[in-house]
Amino acid sequence: MRNQRRFRFDLWTVVTLVSLAFFLLFLIYPLGKVFMASMLADGKMNFDNYINFFKLKYYYGALLNSFIVSGSATVLACMIGIPMAYVMSRFHIPCKGFVHILIILTLLSPPFIGAYSWILMLGNNGFITRFLGSLGIHIKSIYGLHGMIFVFALQYYPHIYLYVSGALKTIDKSLEEASESLGVHAWSRIRKVTLPLIFPTVSMGALMVFMASFSDFGTPMLLGQGLKTLAVLTYEEFVGEMGTNPGMSSTISIVLLLITTLLLFWQRRLVAKKSYAMNSMRAPEIVKLKGLPKLGAYVFTGAVVLLSLIPQATVIVTSFIKTKGPVFTSEFGFDSYREVFGRVPEAIGNTFAFSSVAIVIMVLAGMLISYVVVRKKSKLTALLDAMIMIPYVIPGTVLGISLIIAFNTPPIVMTGTWMILVVAYVIRKLPYTMRSSSAILFQLDRSVEEASISLGVPPMKTFFKTTAILMLPGVLSGAILSWVTTINELSSTVVLYHGSTATITVSIYREVVNGTYGTAAALASILSLCTIVSLIIVNKISGKRGFSV
Incomplete structure (x- = not known):
């Protein structure tokens, strides 16, 4: 019964x-069919596709490019998102709710539109490139790995911002006050107390940025100009003009999937090694800045939001x-x-x-x-x-x-x-x-x-x-x-x-x-x-x- x-x-x-x-x-x-296809080469089940992937520079070079772009974009996104979250969470910023919506809007817009917008501005024939060229100033175009990193960082830093903003609101104020009473200065307090406490959320946000940029297709396709990432290579091997190679395309797909899965488990294992629990009895207060710190916070916030919205504005105007x-x-x-x-x-x-x-x-x-x-x-x-x-x-x-x-x-x-x-x-x-x-x-x-x-x-x-x-x-x-x-x-x-x-x-x-x-x-x-x-x-x-x- x-x-x-x-x-x-x-x-x-x-x-x-x-x-x-x-x-x-x-x-x-x-996914099972993809795995079986990746093991099929010359009509036989073997590991030839995987051997070729790690043997030929054409393939493993794309893997290296993906790691360089995604890793660099993640670091840059953290450098933008963490300070942005701290300023917005701890200090009085005018029109904070509106700024918050603008930041989220940046995240929800597709990254390839951002790439397209920067091509209009900083491409080989972009209007900013032409304007500076008329003044005798020649700059490097947006095309290449640096352009992908720049676009991804501006597109995905809101992941870091949203995760860190939520975590900063739950930190018990007494922990920071205790470190202050022991003579720890502001910057050291943030580095030694605040950041370690919010490490799980920072790592999760960083993982989201890395995986999103690692698997994105549109931005590398538009900005690559010969430099390929795994996502682009997967697509080209599957629908290439010179003939398709479903076996290798499936192999690259499995490699992509394994990397993102391993990263997820690695992040969880990293967080599980330490305890980050705390009693959030006293929430941090919102501080009103004065003088130079106030100006610095306003300029930083405004500059980041403005730079994030430039692609949207460019698209609409053009x-x-x-x-x-x-x-x-x-x-x-x-x-x-x-x-x-x-x-x-x-x-x-x-x-x-x-x-x-x-x-x-x-x-x-x-x-x-x-x-x-x-x-x-x-x-x-x-x-x-x-x-x-x-x-x-x-x-x-x-x-x-x-x-x-x-x-x-x-x-x-x-x-x-x-x-x-x-x-x-x-x-x-x-x-x-x-x-x-x-x-x-x-x-x-x-x-x-x-x-x-x-x-x-x-x-x-x-x-x-x-x-x-x-x-x-x-x-x-x-x-x-x-x-x-x-x-x-x-x-x-x-x-x-x-x-x-x-x-x-x-x-x-x-x-x-x-x-x-x-x-x-x-x-x-x-x-x-x-x-x-x-x-x-x-x-x-x-x-x-x-x-x-």
Whole structure:
């Protein structure tokens, strides 16, 4: 009887089994196919692809480039994000809430748009490059490893800022006061007391920056000019003009996946070695600065935010400048927008159609799965929870390639259809909705559901009429963030799309590659406007219920 109760087959069991089946089919199975493809060379199972990867400089050089770019970008992002978080958390800054929104907006914008914007300004024919050249000042263009590092650092420092800001608010003031009473000066106190206390969050933010830049496709593709990273090489080996090499592409995909997974485990092991627990009885006070420190804090904050927003401003302004081929003229107008809506309207429609379908699935699945993970704990739900987190460490190009390899032949053929894009979006972005749903579910008392069930309302009906409504604010916060990242998705889309299923991000990428910068700017502006509107909505939703974004 006890075992029968434990393994009772009800609707929640169906939810668990269907969810497991979905991830086994569309995540684990494709990754398994990629691994098998990586072991296949000349029709035989062997390690030749892996041997060639570490033997030929063409391949291991891309790995070194990826580490150089990602490592340097992470260090630079920490150098920007940690001081920014400290200033914003500890000192009085005018319009702090507005500045906070601008920083988040920087994070939610796709990095390849930032790369494109800096090409307009500091490319070989950029307007800043030309202006300085007319003055006799010749600077190095944005192309190359240094350009990738610069763009990634400005794009991803908000990861560090958000993590560190939250951690700084939980530090007990008495710890810093104790060190001050022992004669430790301000800078030494930050280095010896404050930073060690927030090390777990700094390391997690740094890991997010490293993995995001390590697996990004768009920025290295636009700024590389011959210098390749693993993400770019994976794509080129799979859809190369000189012939595809799925075996080597699969090998690079597995290497990418192993590196990101090992980094995640290394970070967790590093944090687990020490104890960082503290009693946050006295929160730090907000200090009003005076004189030179005040000026320095204002200048630093303003400069970072301004530098972060320059790409967005550049895209919007240039979208209204008329062009003659790849060259911008001195006249303004709506020609680029007319060309966009006349030539690639289907890309705009595809973006919102595919993302909308994916969001509906994510909202429903996120609510149901979070409920079984939080309320119906078992070995199966623990396995499901672990599966959902796997996409955090999978680069978009790897996921796209795995889906094509898995579903390019019968019995299930999805390659070239809009369905494969929706599946990719759901797998990659569901964790956002899932985590926000789980967070609010932990705050809901079970007694509300128990009271409804005791009155004769079936459990599933109770969920949709009571629990789901109470979960809605948190669910919508995660859903809108999933929406924003979905409409900005390029890495997986550029691998999976067919001519008729192109999206805005793919169209921007194609326009930049073809040198039609005006239409690229117009498309990027439309995407930025959608991101801003979504961010305003999510902040209003989260603000009403006290959630932070």
